[in-house]
Amino acid sequence: MARFFLWPQSVILAQRGFLFPWTAVFLAIGIGGYFALRVEPPVALLWLMLGLGGLGLIAALRAGAVLGPVLIALALIACGYGSAGLRAHWTAGPVLDFRYYGPIEGRIVAIDRSGSDAVRLTLDRVVLERMAPERTPARVRVSLHGDQGFFQPSPGATIILTGHLSAPGGAVEPGGFDFKRHAWFLRLGGIGYTRNPVLLLEPPGPGQAIFKARIWLSNRVQAGLKGEAGAFAAAVMTGDRSSMGRDTLQALRDTNLAHLLAISGLHMGLLAGFVFAVLRFGLLLHPVPRHAWPVKKLAALGALVAAFGYLLLSGGNVATERAFIMAATALCALILDRRAISLRAVAMAALIVLVLHPQALVSPGFQMSFAATTALVAVFEQVTRSKSGRSWPRWTAPVLSLVLSSAVAGLATAPVGMAHFNQASSYGLIANLVSVPVMGLLVVPMGVLAVLLMPFGLEHLALAIMGLGLDWILFVADRIAGWSGAVRPVVAPAPHVLPILALGGLILCLWQGRGRLAGLAPMALAIALWTQSERPALLIADSGTLVGVMTDQGRALSRAKGSGFIADTWLENDGFGGTQASAAGLWPQIHDRVARAQIGPIEVVHLQGKVAARSFDRCSADQIVIASAEVAPRGPCRVFDPDRLKQTGSVALWLRDTGLDMKTATQVSGRRLWHGEGPAPKRLAQKGQ
Known part of the structure; x- marks a missing residue:
């Protein structure tokens, strides 16, 4: 019996110094527990769990090397449970309980494109006919169909239209994606459409400076670079995808290149790296800063400012927030002479995102983003630690890194993508190998240069070169998507399959020593359960x-x-x-x-x-x-x-x-x-x- 109690103690002690990455996992378990409930818990229970979690974290400070980690794990689960529930109550707002048809008035706060390829507007300050303000949704989303004449959506403009609205729909099948939950956290109380022309009621007023700057920059980019390449450039630089065509988006998805549209780790890393390199090289050209200033630290600080500006202009979605936190952690580490990239940095990014947006845990974007990042950091840490193996020529390092990173990221995100989107890209690795270098060497640097040249009206010079890279990526997507068997449909797994698979992957990436191989067991179980998935008759x-x-x-x-x-x-x-x-x-x-x-x-x-x-x-x-x-x-x-x-x-x-x-x-x-x-x-x- 004594040995039974000594075994977990020895396991915990053996992992000392490597337990921090697990903090995000236990916080996620608590959040997932809240979303898995079938009955809404009382608000008092949510506050109690949050309070118990805080007390547990305080108690863990004096609990010792063995009991302390256990208390921290339990406390984080309680905190995750309570914070997710309280966030759900905090975002509460009126939701339509009937089908509405009539005048809809509101201020434009977001512009995107629907699945049917129609321009879609999100409105706040909503006014509906014969509806009291306390029953009126805080936000509604309307797709624009039919001939809209000369109307051009402007950020902050107040518009009026005649259209249909209804409550957000639930899961299209039991256990499927619950759009009602997704809309709840967006404070969308109604969705609908109009086939009538939209009328401008009031021009844009003060406020929404970042949103207006995004759309201004998007329009400026598309004015200098026409067609799908211009729409692609606007999406990469500002996060505005409202001009992207449906066929283009589908081709990018079918070839596993859609991640090039999302402003995530790749874009943030390339931008920060390019700005860091340019600033460092520029400062080294002058003898005074070269000998008297901390050039590397100043370059890192400048790259941090640029990355923060990119975060603001991109709209700040979850993937971009995660990318910025990772980039900021790495740059701050350079400034403080610490290790730049590690699993601790990934865990810190996950903790910050989950504290700010607990609902992000159940979104495909969060899952794919952190699956790729965790796997990449874990694999490259192992490669760095390994001293055995053949010494390859230095010129092969970038090629090998590209192949390895593309393969690892693809393998890590493939199960998540297949579970949520029910398709697998057969040639995604090939498409990424011939597209990602173009994005890094041509598209992102020219995008930065275009922004710098805009005050002088010379951005078209950089955009023209940027367009060549984007045309190549679009050509690759279109050509490979047309290959036979480019996309394979995948049956949807049962709801418990993906969590089991994630648990195995986390053990494989985060656990230290040979015990990490135990993660293969739940992964194999998840795959076996997936293959036995039975669809309803x-x-x-x-x-x-x-x-x-x-x-x-x-x-x-x-x-x-x-x-x-x-x-x-x-x-x-x-x-x-x-x-x-x-x-x-x-x-x-x-x-x-x-x-x-x-x-x-x-x-x-x-x-x-x-x-x-x-x-x-x-x-x-x-x-x-x-x-x-x-x-x-x-x-x-x-x-x-x-x-x-x-x-x-x-x-x-x-x-x-x-x-x-x-x-x-x-x-x-x-x-x-x-x-x-x-x-x-x-x-x-x-x-x-």
């Missing part, structure tokens, strides 16, 4: 407008048009690929807007529209009836109409030997703040009996 959209039945050829959809986002997500999650139109061709029978299909002994009947719903008056026990309008047939069938689906959310059913196994989005995600107030959902009863 029947999927029902939460609006009742779309139904999907699994067949041997893939999922058959009940409609060829409409609910396109839901259809695309289902097909991606199935791992079959294809389009909504081709999936609709697999549906066996559609007549007079009544779609019928068979799954085992059960007949699925989808009633599309009010006329079809009114004409259906009788059903049997071996039928499942789904309707996009209210329906009340006589008989013992199970009915899912808008009224029922409002309670359940989207529905998934599996055919078992014992009958139908059903899960609803409400059962999986529970009743949380972002799903509205109310009691837990009652067990479903069969309607129409």
Whole structure:
């Protein structure tokens, strides 16, 4: 028994000096625990957990070398749990509970592009007709369709339009991405669209200086560099992707080059490195600073200022914040004569991001960013420590570093990308090997030079050279995306697969000694579970407008048009690929807007529209009836109409030997703040009996 207690003590003591990177992991466990809940905890409990976490951290200071780390781990879990919950309450705001159509007034605070390639505006200071201010959402997001005439969105402008708004939608299938939660933390209380011209109510007023500067710089860049290359340059320099075409974005995603658009570690590192090198070289040219000044430290300070300016201009998303924190840590280390890059720096960046934005933990951007960074730092630390092996010629070092970094980053982010986006890029490594050097040697340096030349009106000289590099990257993306088998669809894993895989990867990267190989076990388990993923036999959209039945050829959809986002997500999650139109061709029978299909002994009947719903008056026990309008047939069938689906959310059913196994989005995600107030959902009863 004594040996049993001595073993964990010896393990902890053996890891002394290498435990700090685990602090971010335990904070993330607490945050993940909050988001995994199915019932919203009381606010008092959240404050209690935060308080207990603080006390635990204080107690750990005098707890010794063994008990101290244990207390810190428990305290961080409690802090993560409490901070995530309190952040959710702090961002609370009104959410529409009905479909609104009418005048929408607001101030433009963000401009981007929707999945349908339409310009999309985020508005604050929202005014809706006949709606009290306390019920009006703090922010809404509207996509602009139709002819908008001469209207050009301007940061800070107050506009008015006539459009449709509704509450953000929930998960398109149980356990899927919950857009309601995502919108809650963005304070989006309504999303919608307009097909009418937008009118300018008031020109931009004071404030929003950074947003205005971003758009000004974006417009200036695109004026000097036309076409997709100009839109690409604007995205790289300012984070503004509103001019990027959908086909271009898809080609970049299909070749695993989309990370070149996101202002992340690559861009921040290249910018800081270029500014550092230029400043250091420039100061060394003069004899006074060369002999009397701390040139390297001054260059690092200048690079830090440039990196901070880049953070502000880029919009400050999570990936950019992480990149800036990493760059700032490295530059400060140079100033203080400390080691620049380490797993401690990665952990510090993760801690800061998670404290500021706990909800970032569940986002693909955070997961992919830190997966790549952690793996890269861990691998290069091992390479640096290793003294054995062949001594390669010095000229091969940059080539080997590029190949190794591309391979490691690709392997680290591939599972996250496949889990969230359900596709794998077959030739992503090739595309990155021929594109990333161009980004580092040509695009980023010329972007910096263009900004420096703008006060003199000479930016077009640098932008022309920058455009050559961007044209090459776009050419690579377009050509490789067209290769046969460039993109392979991947079936969506169960929700627990990615956390298990992440745990294994963290052990492999953070643990010291041979014990790190233990991380291979959970990784192997996660892969095995992923390969056994079983997709539902029947999927029902939460609006009742779309139904999907699994067949041997893939999922058959009940409609060829409409609910396109839901259809695309289902097909991606199935791992079959294809389009909504081709999936609709697999549906066996559609007549007079009544779609019928068979799954085992059960007949699925989808009633599309009010006329079809009114004409259906009788059903049997071996039928499942789904309707996009209210329906009340006589008989013992199970009915899912808008009224029922409002309670359940989207529905998934599996055919078992014992009958139908059903899960609803409400059962999986529970009743949380972002799903509205109310009691837990009652067990479903069969309607129409």
